[in-house]
Amino acid sequence: MDEKEAKERSKEQNDQLFSKIEEMLPKEAEFVKAEFEGPDIVIYLKNAKAVYQDDAIVRGIASSIKKKLIIRSDESHLMEAEKAKELIKSLIPEEAVVASIKFMPRFSEVYIEALKPGLVIGKGGTTLKNISMQTGWCPKVLRTPTMTSDTIAGVRQLLFNEEDFRKKFLTNVGKDINRALTKSEWLKATALGGYREVGRSSLLLETPNSKVIIDCGLSPEPAVRGADANTDVNKAFPYLDSANLSINELNAVIITHAHMDHMGFIPYLFKYGYDGPVYCTPPTRDLAALLLKDYVKLVIRSGGTPLYEEKDVRKMLMHMITRDYNEVTNITDEMKLTYHNAGHILGSGTVHLHVGEGMYNIVHTGDLKYGFTRLLDPANTKYPRIDVLFTESTYGGNGDVSPNRHDAERTLMETIKRTITAGGKVLIPLFAVGRSQELQLVLESYLANDGPYKLDVPVFLDGMILEASAIHTAYPEYLKENVRNRILNNRSPFESEIFEVIKGERAEMVEKGPAIILASGGMMNGGASVDYLRMLGDDPKNSIIFVGYNSAGSLGRRVQNGLKEAVLPDGDGHLAPLKINMNVHTVEGFSGHSDRRQLVNFVENIRPKPKTIYTMHGEEQKCEDLARALGRMMHVDARAPMNLDSIRLK
Ligand SMILES: [Zn+2]
Ligand SMILES: [Zn+2]
Numbered sequence: 001m002d003e004k005e006a007k008e009r010s011k012e013q014n015d016q017l018f019s020k021i022e023e024m025l026p027k028e029a030e031f032v033k034a035e036f037e038g039p040d041i042v043i044y045l046k047n048a049k050a051v052y053q054d055d056a057i058v059r060g061i062a063s064s065i066k067k068k069l070i071i072r073s074d075e076s077h078l079m080e081a082e083k084a085k086e087l088i089k090s091l092i093p094e095e096a097v098v099a100s101i102k103f104m105p106r107f108s109e110v111y112i113e114a115l116k117p118g119l120v121i122g123k124g125g126t127t128l129k130n131i132s133m134q135t136g137w138c139p140k141v142l143r144t145p146t147m148t149s150d151t152i153a154g155v156r157q158l159l160f161n162e163e164d165f166r167k168k169f170l171t172n173v174g175k176d177i178n179r180a181l182t183k184s185e186w187l188k189a190t191a192l193g194g195y196r197e198v199g200r201s202s203l204l205l206e207t208p209n210s211k212v213i214i215d216c217g218l219s220p221e222p223a224v225r226g227a228d229a230n231t232d233v234n235k236a237f238p239y240l241d242s243a244n245l246s247i248n249e250l251n252a253v254i255i256t257h258a259h260m261d262h263m264g265f266i267p268y269l270f271k272y273g274y275d276g277p278v279y280c281t282p283p284t285r286d287l288a289a290l291l292l293k294d295y296v297k298l299v300i301r302s303g304g305t306p307l308y309e310e311k312d313v314r315k316m317l318m319h320m321i322t323r324d325y326n327e328v329t330n331i332t333d334e335m336k337l338t339y340h341n342a343g344h345i346l347g348s349g350t351v352h353l354h355v356g357e358g359m360y361n362i363v364h365t366g367d368l369k370y371g372f373t374r375l376l377d378p379a380n381t382k383y384p385r386i387d388v389l390f391t392e393s394t395y396g397g398n399g400d401v402s403p404n405r406h407d408a409e410r411t412l413m414e415t416i417k418r419t420i421t422a423g424g425k426v427l428i429p430l431f432a433v434g435r436s437q438e439l440q441l442v443l444e445s446y447l448a449n450d451g452p453y454k455l456d457v458p459v460f461l462d463g464m465i466l467e468a469s470a471i472h473t474a475y476p477e478y479l480k481e482n483v484r485n486r487i488l489n490n491r492s493p494f495e496s497e498i499f500e501v502i503k504g505e506r507a508e509m510v511e512k513g514p515a516i517i518l519a520s521g522g523m524m525n526g527g528a529s530v531d532y533l534r535m536l537g538d539d540p541k542n543s544i545i546f547v548g549y550n551s552a553g554s555l556g557r558r559v560q561n562g563l564k565e566a567v568l569p570d571g572d573g574h575l576a577p578l579k580i581n582m583n584v585h586t587v588e589g590f591s592g593h594s595d596r597r598q599l600v601n602f603v604e605n606i607r608p609k610p611k612t613i614y615t616m617h618g619e620e621q622k623c624e625d626l627a628r629a630l631g632r633m634m635h636v637d638a639r640a641p642m643n644l645d646s647i648r649l650k
Helices: 003-024 055-065 081-091 117-121 123-135 150-161 163-177 220-225 266-271 282-301 310-318 405-421 435-447 465-472 481-488 506-511 528-536 555-560 596-605 620-634
Strands: 031-037 040-045 069-073 098-104 109-114 138-143 188-193 202-206 211-214 252-254 278-280 320-322 329-332 335-341 349-355 360-364 388-392 425-430 459-462 499-501 515-520 543-546 565-569 575-579 583-586 612-616 637-639 646-648
Touching (some): 003 040, 031 163, 055 069, 081 109, 081 123, 109 117, 109 150, 117 123, 117 138, 123 138, 150 163, 150 282, 150 310, 150 465, 163 310, 163 329, 252 329, 266 310, 282 320, 282 465, 388 596, 405 435, 405 543, 425 435, 435 459, 435 465, 435 515, 459 465, 465 515, 506 528, 515 528, 528 555, 528 575, 543 555, 555 565, 555 583, 612 620
Parallel strands (some): 040 069, 109 138, 211 252, 360 388, 388 612, 425 543, 459 499, 459 515, 543 583, 612 637
Antiparallel strands (some): 188 202, 202 211, 329 335, 335 349, 349 360, 565 575
């Protein structure tokens, strides 16, 4: 079939689909047109009320065509914006605390941002229904974070400003998704990065008709030092060029979660001409905005050249299509994507991909926590179908069993108490997203409540932690029930009075008495934690406590292994000596990754049982250990592919 023929066939097929929808709608709804908008179908009606009155109509059509339907009023039947705004205000109770009401005429949508979205929605959605019935505008509700977040405000504003672009972009994506294709005969996976290593995660999936990648990350070290630094740049990013892949052939990029080793290379794709969709959950989009902009700043500050600029990050944000957990989404004519909770960080998802009509099913864990944390529920183990499982292996080695959380918390608090009572300061370097919030929950629980670890000591937050926590308060529904409830009831643990925020007066704070400092820069490749190490390292009364992953070769790993002296670039790009006489502790059990036991339990409990397992995201030995153990235990083919391995899945 040549291209012209294919286009004609697609048009014919889609016209048929649209007329089928028109036929199923009640006559009095007065159908105007139907069009694709990203993965969804939008129907414009002159009299949308006729459909809003009866939810069963839309549900019936959607299940018959197996696609999500969005009903909107035709432009000519929208109430004038100022008038609609007044009416909407009168329909929403004051206690909802509405922050803004903004209209997107290209989408016939009105965005209502409020502190209490539940009150905007109304019981069973009644208030929203009233708004659409009376104004014709389709209401969308956004939650105001309980802590101010510049990132969220910025992302939301960008999407408003780029309304015209978004409409055009989504229409094009919709056309690409709904091409009429001949049935694909094969499916192939190619490991582009993050296999037998941690960093630059990327997996390419190909059929004769489509190409998508899951994750596209940077390796931790060169990423921070800048692409032109004297490091092994070849190890910095995925092997996209070696896979004979031209960026323009990609149909979609799927992100599992907002850590740099999973999405840090994506703005580079946009810099070099990618203009397709990037799928992720809503919190992943906002966290990615925060981390990517910080990466660009950090590299420039340390005298390097970042791989891309802030404008490329903005381009990426404009191309993002967000989906919540459990929403089934067509991302190409033959691939359906569904995210499920991965338990690793806010918004992290395992990826379920259904390829062809029943041809093949893939589950990709991204990073996974199948165990207790205070912030998130453990990873989901129930899937509709699974042929192959790609599982992370960070702590998949034979000996990688970490202590249980209860013991880990006691060890941590004991270590803190000892340092504080001896008059020292405690430095805890953390990934701003994930471990920081988990540690905030732990410290808040022990320090503020009666018990052996109730200490009257300030906990200082520095670096990006505050902003990352603020983003958490905009997505309580993604968090564990009791954290969610506290945020909803205005008692957010992240805003507890034990926390104090450092803004520029680091040296001053260091002069004062005992304190606990949570500083971003988890592996100490840069960030606030390195500055504190420089200020606190020399004093043997102080302690540094590692609670998260340090990659091989990172400063964090070197300190952990007993580094006593080093020369490091300071904030102004000059080299300065560093002395480490402080106590160095590692407390295990707080990881956002599953330990060996949890990985094994996850695979044992996952339903249905996968036929094949591939390990990834772990140092070589750990990937191999885990594959061997899972193969033996599950009686399935289990292997640890290498980067650049191509595997025919079907
Ligand atoms: Zn991660
Ligand atoms: Zn990772």
